[in-house]
Amino acid sequence: MSGKGTQDSSRGSGRGGIDLRRAGGSSVSVALEPEKIRNVALVGRSGGGKTLLTEALLAATGAITRMGSIEAGSTVSDSDPSEIHQQRSVTLSVLPLEVGDYKVNLLDTPGFADFVGDLRAGLRAADAALFVVSAVDGVDDATTALWAECERIGLPRAVVISRIDHPRASYEPVLAACQEAFGPAVLPLYEPIRTAGAITGVVGLLSGNVSDYSAGAGDPSQRPAITAERTASEAARAALIEGIIAESEDETLMDRYLAGDEIAPATLIADLEIAVARGSFYPVLATSAETGVGLTELIEMLTRGFPSPVERAGPTVTDLTGRTLGPLACDPDGPLVGEVVRTTIDSFLGRVCLVRLFSGTLREDSVVHIGGRGLTDRGHQDHDSDDRVTHLQSPLGSTLRPVRLCIAGDICALTRLTDAETGDTVSDRESPVLVQPWEMPEPLMPVAVQGAAHGDEDALAKNLGKVAAVDPTLRVERNPETHQLVLWCMGEAHAEVVLDRLRGQGVKLQTVDVITPLRETFARPASARGRYVKQSGGHGQFGICEIEVEPLDRGAGFEFVNKVVGGAVPGHYVGSVEKGVRAQMQRGVSAGFPVVDIRVTLVGGKAHSVDSSDAAFQAAGALALREAAAASTIQLLEPVSAVTITVPDSYVGTVMTDLSTRRGHLTGTAAVGEEHSEVTAEMPDAELLRYAIDLRALTAGSGRFARTYLRHEPVPATVAATATHA
Template sequence: MTGKGTQDSSKGTGRGGAEQRKAAASSGPPASQPEKIRNVALVGRSGSGKTLLAEALLAATGVITRMGTIDGGSTVSDSDPSEIHQQRSVTLSVLPLMLGEVKVNLLDTPGYADFVGDLRAGLRAADAALFVVSAVDGVDAATTTLWAECESVGMPRAVVINRIDHPRAGYEAVLAACQENFGASVLPLAVPIRNNGAITGLLGLLSGIVSDYSAGGTSPTQRPASEAEHADAEPARATLIEGIIAESEDETLMERYLGGAEIDRDSLTTDLEIAVVRGSFFPVLATSAETGVGMTELLEVLTGAFPSPVERALPSVTDLDGKPVGPLTCDPDGPLVGEVVRTTIDSFLGRVCLVRIFSGTLREDSIVHIGGHGLTDRGHQDHDSDERITHLQSPLGATLRPVPYCVAGDICALTRLTDAETGDTVSDREAPLLVEAWEMPEPLMPVAVQGAARTDDDALAKNLGKIVAVDPTLRVEHNAETHQLVLWCMGEAHAEVVQDRLRAQGVKLETVEVITPLRETFAAPAAARGRYVKQSGGHGQYAICEIEVEPLHRGAGFEFVNKIVGGVIPGHYIASVEKGVQAQMQRGVSAGFPVVDIRVTLVGGKTHSVDSSDAAFQAAGALALREAAAGTRIQLLEPVSAVTITVPDASVGTVMTDLSTRRGHMTGTTSVADERTEINAEIPDAELLRYAIELRALTAGSGLFRRSYLRHEPVPPHVVPAAVSV
């Protein structure tokens, strides 16, 4: 490809060759022109080889001296303690490299469904996505889900089929699967060249040049393709040219091509690049991160085909009052607007915020405004404060390098901030702005935790605030009914990472079974007398009340009716009885759960001129309700949620069968786009505690669901013992 001043793959050197690339990769001044920046998210399911591919690119450009290390020993992916422990990428990491004058920020995103929040943050900071698919594992439901995430934000993409030289690789089959799942606009730019069954090079379909990697390394030798190689590649070449022409804005191009005219390579390359930026054409590249095959071609696409920040629309912004502000442009001289896309807590540096600058230039020692992000429901308070930027850094994985400024389109790290969290806006303090928030996934798996000992509870509460600050997908609930501390997580892996982070802070904790907040109600009418009489010398206590209790329909709440006649209970004690009844309702009358949906009628009682009091009648009212409950059957009620489950059409039967085992009641199904179905159901909350995990298992990782509280319903008799024992 030759557009945007990139190298011609037929030369195999790219902007002066591998040696110049390595020399340019050394730490130098920050980027100063948005046109010379590429922000590229690496996207792919776990095991596709994203991180290894990133390291191969860093090694190819001289940023690191050997695979797996940065600056002599710090692993690329070691940006989070949980990644070291669990050997998997769970957080967003930025890996910059230089290709001549072009700076490429690689944003390595997690491939686990539990960490889709970091994936969305990476897509927010990026202008294009490099979609990595393993030539060994191919395309599965999790891969198509990730593709849909990219598609939902209109992200330009290229597909990398990695690990092509693995003994079990099936490049052609995986390419066909990509085209079947992602569309006909997924077309290769090169085809593998094999020698004795092994892939030793790539034939560029537009250039007709073979890049020979048989000698090893990332800088291949170049030679013209042989007649046999040309003939073998001709069908793929014709399909590629037709695909490019179909996306061309030149309506005469197809007619000329079909008429036998030779379309020049420069025109095809230009049209291809325009289509990639537009997000309607997705070039495919073949690589091996371990051996370096395809690295030169991939580097070319990063700089030549992917858009710069000035070619992408920026998020909408408002002032602090919510009034829309005119559209931003990626201008270093424009108003300062940046967004925190990731936050971490470092034991030495404090709060470290990864910031994408959309407009203006952020300079060290400047004072900026930190604006809130609207995630108060998850424990993230809105911010409205000014802070001085004392440490401005360029991130390289876990390594930070000081820089004096960061221009529009680039990504930087800010350390030692006080308030900023993921989703916050960084702007000029004289003209503060707020960037429209991106959609965060809803955590749907509850995990109850407590200190390993009572003395550990304070440490848990103190450090939990730090964890919440760095993870907007985590929601913390202090349940007033069950008295449990519940962490709402994205799934089991997310829960493990949260606990690992807490333990890394020195917190000793343990998980306990989540208690479903049930309710109690009266199953039949009842009547009782509450007698609270104490005479122990001196001023006593005297209160007697008689009540009738009857159940109401679900959702009716509580009614208190006064039918006292003749003044047997003075009016100022009537409210005391009601207050005592309500207090007992909160404490429960059978299994310790709040009582709901009853009518209590006060029908009689007695008082004493000296010993009666407000406290005595409150106690009598509470006692009367307990006595009434003892004389009738108490019905337990469980919360039921309205659930919408989105699954591939092929999984509908499996999911519906599973719902029947969860006491679910299906209310309807709806066909949606991309051969998917929405299943609407009503399901008891007790059956949803681990549904986030189990739905993924049923649908190979592609199922999603959302829920909302609907009502409380009676717990079936065969479930009652388990429900009460929780």
């Protein structure tokens, strides 16, 4: 991987065998060997230059004829402020490169934190991750968090420092920042060289050869490094060799190196490739999408440096009963097992499902089993169905190109499926299986919506189901207490995209304030009489009951006690009184919120031999509770959640200070991992409505939190004064 003239390895034929001048065309070749497939997720913050770099790679390999020629919605630069409104900025896109007999599926992941669901989908479909770090902006906390996300699942990684020719670029400081943030195993394979102040090429640290791009785009010319270039790169070369040897399984290499032996480049490259595939060594490359500097070396890294699907273990697979099956091999002749990693709905094509195939071969017109499990809490019911693959496509961004088959290790798009959703398993109809789903992030920002007019409610419900079906990070809830339709989103940007999708389908809607579901309780004991007596000629209504109400401890619930003596309230009407009390508790007695944590004791009453009825005593019970509330003091209770906040150590003080402004109660802090802390607190739910947004702003996108309902507590008087029910 360090320059032409290197020996072949088990992964490929060296850069000399890669033809970057393949003519683009409308035909789409089909990958026939999993060993020649590479699935690489492009990861990085918004503004790092992923989109521009992707287009440069596509143009260099002939997939597109020129920069900026990908279809609308796929050509916006990551640095464009309007990126959030563009398709590729908020969803996972697959952009295949054909390099000789290799196929490289680039999975362009969103750079916004709100779309971590699509990021995780991309990581699930990928066998390696390429971090794109701008030489202008460097590494931020959000990028470090993304690195940890990949580290958690053991995904091989490399780093490309982009925009190295920008006037404000700082290659060396950014490289040092990457090493500080990601670890000492982050080492460059090439270093940029300058001629008359401009970056004109890169020098291979192992080969000592210079790739000279000064003549313009295309394959660079090769020449040996001059003395000054060798001297300038000597320290980096020594660090690279020592880093590779430290990862080598050959324990004699270090002794030989320290003794002054020259280690053959082929030996170092072979050990390097093994360490990269193992996920313990992370090469760094430098590129410029505008001038093409470093693109040839990056393409070589994509094809030779990263592992093929055959070298990566597949996900856990079970049968429909939940029994775990044996290891899943990436074999085109094996059982069919694939996973839907992204779903969109097209007005002409219906559902378009992006599928990563882990085993078997998928052919057009075959019948497959579609199975889904595990997201019932987000409105995705478990389902099993059979469907016919009528259209098999190869995606290039949002452009779909027909192909005849898709083999294990590759990625394809299926259209016009009936029920498939993101996270579903595609398998053989005769032997259906389920792939263990990846971890979905929990949406923590609520947005309440309603139809703009009463007649718009049906259209909202119908189209919201379609939007939720393709977005597993969205949770739709009809709150049973406030009766609001609440969309739980990942953040403000995610909410905006969801609302835009609904409006794009012709839905007229509006957002309203989210109502926190409060409770009511009695602050002190009270007694009351409920009298429901009506006489309008003929059969009347008669029911009188006397009750005593007293508050209970928080969380105690409701108790009903009968202490009637002498049959003042006949036994068969006692239950009617309780039913009326419970109904009134549900409706509330002050602000319209349910009443909790009280004991109601029936102590007396009166009945009529003719006019008394179940309905009369239910009404009397409800009236009695309202009268008791008027004679007592009603205390509003608000939900309080236990919150766990994970942030870099540098933001702990900021987060703790912010908690105090949110009526939060700090319960502890603890170190978790390197340079990260976990802050635990108790916080009212009303203060958490926008916390997903605010925490991200406080921590430069690096903080995350989880919440669990704890209990209800009294609402402060200043807050209670403004509390009303929907």
